[in-house]
Amino acid sequence: MVVADVWVRAGATSESDPLFGMAHFLEHMIFKGTASLGPGEFDYNIERMGGISNAATSHDYTHYYLATANHYLADTLPHLGELLLNAAIFEDEFIRERDVVLEEIRSCADDPDAIGFEALLKTVYENHPYGRPILGTKKELMENSPEAMRCFHRRHYQPENMTVVIVGGIERDTSWEIVNKTFKNFKNQDDFPTSNQLAPPQIRDVKRQELILPRIEQARLIMAWNLPGMEELAIANGLEILSVILGQGRTSRLVNDLREEKQLVQEIYTNFSVQKDSSLLTITAYLEPEYLDRVENLILEHLHRLQIHGVTEQELKRTQRSLCNDYAFNTETPNQLASLYGYYNTVAKAQLSVAYPEQIQSFNTKKLQKVAQNYLSLQDYAVTIMKPY
Amino acid sequence: MQNRNNIDDCKFSIHRTTLANGIVLLIAENPIADIIAAKIFVRAGSCYENPEKAGLANLLSAVMTKGCDGFSSLEIAEKVESVGANLSVDVSTDYFLLSLKTVSADFAEILALSGLLLKSPTFPEKQIELEKRLAIQDVRSQKEQPFNLAFKEIREAMYQNHPYGRSVLGTEASIHGINYKDLVEFHQNHFRPDNIVISIAGRTTAKTAIEMVTEVFGDWTLPNTARHALDLPKISIAPKSCLQPLNTQQSIIMLGYMGSSINSPAYPVLKLLSTYLGNGLSSRLFVELREKRGLAYEISAIYSTRPYPASFIVYMGTAPENTSRAIKELGQEVERLSQIELSPEELQTAKNKILGHYALGKQTNGQIAHIYGWYEILGLGIEFDHEFPQLINQVSPELAMTVANSYLKTPYLSLVGPGEAIDLTTA
Numbered sequence: 001m002v003v004a005d006v007w008v009r010a011g012a013t014s015e016s017d018p019l020f021g022m023a024h025f026l027e028h029m030i031f032k033g034t035a036s037l038g039p040g041e042f043d044y045n046i047e048r049m050g051g052i053s054n055a056a057t058s059h060d061y062t063h064y065y066l067a068t069a070n071h072y073l074a075d076t077l078p079h080l081g082e083l084l085l086n087a088a089i090f091e092d093e094f095i096r097e098r099d100v101v102l103e104e105i106r107s108c109a110d111d112p113d114a115i116g117f118e119a120l121l122k123t124v125y126e127n128h129p130y131g132r133p134i135l136g137t138k139k140e141l142m143e144n145s146p147e148a149m150r151c152f153h154r155r156h157y158q159p160e161n162m163t164v165v166i167v168g169g170i171e172r173d174t175s176w177e178i179v180n181k182t183f184k185n186f187k188n189q190d191d192f193p194t195s196n197q198l199a200p201p202q203i204r205d206v207k208r209q210e211l212i213l214p215r216i217e218q219a220r221l222i223m224a225w226n227l228p229g230m231e232e233l234a235i236a237n238g239l240e241i242l243s244v245i246l247g248q249g250r251t252s253r254l255v256n257d258l259r260e261e262k263q264l265v266q267e268i269y270t271n272f273s274v275q276k277d278s279s280l281l282t283i284t285a286y287l288e289p290e291y292l293d294r295v296e297n298l299i300l301e302h303l304h305r306l307q308i309h310g311v312t313e314q315e316l317k318r319t320q321r322s323l324c325n326d327y328a329f330n331t332e333t334p335n336q337l338a339s340l341y342g343y344y345n346t347v348a349k350a351q352l353s354v355a356y357p358e359q360i361q362s363f364n365t366k367k368l369q370k371v372a373q374n375y376l377s378l379q380d381y382a383v384t385i386m387k388p389y
Numbered sequence: 390m391q392n393r394n395n396i397d398d399c400k401f402s403i404h405r406t407t408l409a410n411g412i413v414l415l416i417a418e419n420p421i422a423d424i425i426a427a428k429i430f431v432r433a434g435s436c437y438e439n440p441e442k443a444g445l446a447n448l449l450s451a452v453m454t455k456g457c458d459g460f461s462s463l464e465i466a467e468k469v470e471s472v473g474a475n476l477s478v479d480v481s482t483d484y485f486l487l488s489l490k491t492v493s494a495d496f497a498e499i500l501a502l503s504g505l506l507l508k509s510p511t512f513p514e515k516q517i518e519l520e521k522r523l524a525i526q527d528v529r530s531q532k533e534q535p536f537n538l539a540f541k542e543i544r545e546a547m548y549q550n551h552p553y554g555r556s557v558l559g560t561e562a563s564i565h566g567i568n569y570k571d572l573v574e575f576h577q578n579h580f581r582p583d584n585i586v587i588s589i590a591g592r593t594t595a596k597t598a599i600e601m602v603t604e605v606f607g608d609w610t611l612p613n614t615a616r617h618a619l620d621l622p623k624i625s626i627a628p629k630s631c632l633q634p635l636n637t638q639q640s641i642i643m644l645g646y647m648g649s650s651i652n653s654p655a656y657p658v659l660k661l662l663s664t665y666l667g668n669g670l671s672s673r674l675f676v677e678l679r680e681k682r683g684l685a686y687e688i689s690a691i692y693s694t695r696p697y698p699a700s701f702i703v704y705m706g707t708a709p710e711n712t713s714r715a716i717k718e719l720g721q722e723v724e725r726l727s728q729i730e731l732s733p734e735e736l737q738t739a740k741n742k743i744l745g746h747y748a749l750g751k752q753t754n755g756q757i758a759h760i761y762g763w764y765e766i767l768g769l770g771i772e773f774d775h776e777f778p779q780l781i782n783q784v785s786p787e788l789a790m791t792v793a794n795s796y797l798k799t800p801y802l803s804l805v806g807p808g809e810a811i812d813l814t815t816a
Contacts, residue, residue, distance in 0.1 A: 001749070031670070040680055043670035048738040050745020053670065067749060099683030106638040107686055107706050110535055214636065217529040250466035260462065263519055266526045286530075314471075322473030325492055329475070332422050333752040 002168030005338035010156035021136015081182035155192035238371035243272040310369030404595040411583030417590040425591030426754035430766040433579035444559020455516040458509035504605035542631035543803035588762025640806025648701035657780035663692035665739040709810035726793035
């Protein structure tokens with residue numbers, strides 16, 4: 001089997017006012033064909049050979065993916081290249097597909113956790129693109145046009161923004177040849193306004209937001225810290241270790257204390273994700289509304305203790321081992337590898353992805369305590385609370 | 390078009406052996422990564438529960454890792470997390486499953502711990518109370534998602550008293566009534582060596598794996614009572630509509646047809662038809678209702694592989710004003726299968742698709758261990774891995790239409806959406 005994964009530096013951060021939602025909508029339109037390849041023809045060709053294809057859009061990237069038998073790569077990748085380089089963005093298809101994206105927006109609006117997370121990002125990142133919903137809004141979509149989308153496409157779908165990753169049972173020379181033939185004739189680059197790249201804002205004080213939602217059965221508390229991104233990867237890695245020690249697994253501090261011992265929450269976990277210009281550490285708890293204040297204060301106490309006393313040798317060892325094992329578990333298959341290399345090369349450099357286990361091993365308890373003191377502020381964070389109606 | 394599916398299906402030689410006490414052991418030697426995964430299946434899914442105690446198997450799965458002979462909940466978690474292993478326990482209607490994954494060197498240790506959990510759980514009272522409370526909350530949380538609401542209704546309508554009609558979580562009332570004694574009894578009745586399949590994949594050899602498993606599980610004695618035989622209620626088929634008004638942005642539409650079990654000749658045909666309709670970006674529903682008509686973002690078909698008749702479901706989310714039209718057009722797409730024979734090319738495409746996905750679903754050690762163990766616990770045997778592609782390839786257009794005619798005629802409908810959309814539909 002072989003996987004081809006094409007990463008384009010053209011996510012929601014590349015959009016300009018007022019045409020938000022453009023990058024994601026374009027991802028849909030890419031599959032609608034070119035002058036020589038009809039709508040859906042690419043999907044049909046891949047799937048009738050037993051392969052699969054898909055795509056995803058985020059703030060920093062959009063990527064397009066196919067998996068197929070080795071000897072079909074030469075037949076299928078050129079079609080993906082054709083779609084990516086020569087997207088026609090037909091008017092009638094544009095109008096039809098807009099309805100599909102509107103359904104996607106509606107379906108998110110029925111998902112309380114999606115609503116909460118969107119509100120949190122807005123609080124944390126304000127007017128920075130990371131604060132905007134990737135799907136855009138109905139109003140923004142209705143203002144978009146096929147012509148504007150074609151300009152956006154010509155502006156961003158250019159060689160300097162693209163990473164092609166091939167992983168699988170295929171000779172390096174063969175794949176070089178296929179890739180070089182496929183990604184050759186790019187359109188002339190358009191001059192299209194891009195977003196003015198502000199740095200993400202620093203959070204000052206506690207930015208609190210409360211949502212009252214119908215149809216939720218329990219409250220949510222989400223606390224978030226806006227932290228250094230890819231440019232300071234060493235710090236981000238330290239924060240990832242801290243996030244595991246705090247809230248991943250039954251031995252982690254928050255799970256052990258708040259779920260198992262005090263039994264104040266249904267569930268609690270931390271999440272840590274690195275983006276190009278920022279990383280985000282969140283602590284999420286599902287709980288009864290009457291415990292909201294108490295749990296928030298207890299979480300702050302845990303952070304405080306982390307700053308004062310640091311982490312134990314045992315916690316550090318366990319977490320390093322678990323992160324390095326997870327890295328091994330998450331690089332078992334060609335699509336996992338393609339995705340890892342593609343992502344790193346889009347927001348930084350592919351080489352950094354293989355240095356990860358070594359980076360994680362390089363921390364000691366002193367160094368981690370410093371990171372906790374410098375970055376996990378008790379005064380400056382964002383918090384989104386969701387309460388049942 | 391020929392059958393040209395050949396995503397290189399990695400061929401592992403699967404070793405199958407039965408220990409003296411009846412445990413079936415499967416081993417796939419796969420030296421590529423320094424990882425070993427194991428899936429331990431137990432014939433103790435929610436189908437084996439007494440309906441008044443619905444949620445018992447699920448509660449058992451939650452409490453199992455929270456105390457065993459010699460170790461407390463925290464000690465168990467420490468043993469697993471200190472070596473960065475993954476260990477989890479789940480339950481489905483048909484089986485109970487303990488999954489573990491480690492780097493090769495840690496496998497023996499975590500397997501030994503898994504043995505203790507399965508053989509001698511202690512069910513601490515405090516942990517039972519905690520997990521019961523959390524399970525009840527979990528039942529309530531299901532109501533937050535319109536899809537879950539729609540699915541619950543159609544499942545209950547289609548299966549009545551059959552255990553497939555119940556959520557594995559149970560209900561608030563049934564969970565409430567579960568106590569320590571129930572857990573002990575359920576464990577004693579069903580957790581016995583001849584109810585267990587251990588499937589291992591990764592960097593090990595058959596010889597080593599047999600030694601490790603014998604060391605951990607060899608002393609588990611077989612009781613001299615007979616194994617519990619399932620006697621499940623009959624399912625009667627009487628399609629009806631379930632309408633739930635809810636203030637949502639989208640209507641969720643679900644059509645359900647009673648399909649067949651995995652043992653029926655209709656199984657591969659229905660599997661193929663559900664793939665044709667709802668699997669992938671070139672599937673019939675996706676192209677007709679989403680790409681050509683813009684009626685949905687999510688639209689798909691579900692037909693699970695099960696030892697008792699499985700529901701065949703198509704569903705979509707659509708704007709409230711499109712609800713009536715979408716119900717009609719979704720239903721017509723399924724009806725079409727009984728009216729018009731699929732072209733050989735359509736059928737071959739669906740075959741290649743299903744077999745391609747099948748091969749892609751056997752990549753990680755966890756996936757490999759899962760599929761063989763699952764076939765074994767379902768009573769199909771590991772040979773089913775080879776039989777499945779043959780069964781799929783044998784389906785002809787005539788047979789597909791015949792099966793559609795006997796199974797996919799009148800649907801159950803489940804609809805969740807704004808009151809006005811529902812009123813328009815029923816008007």
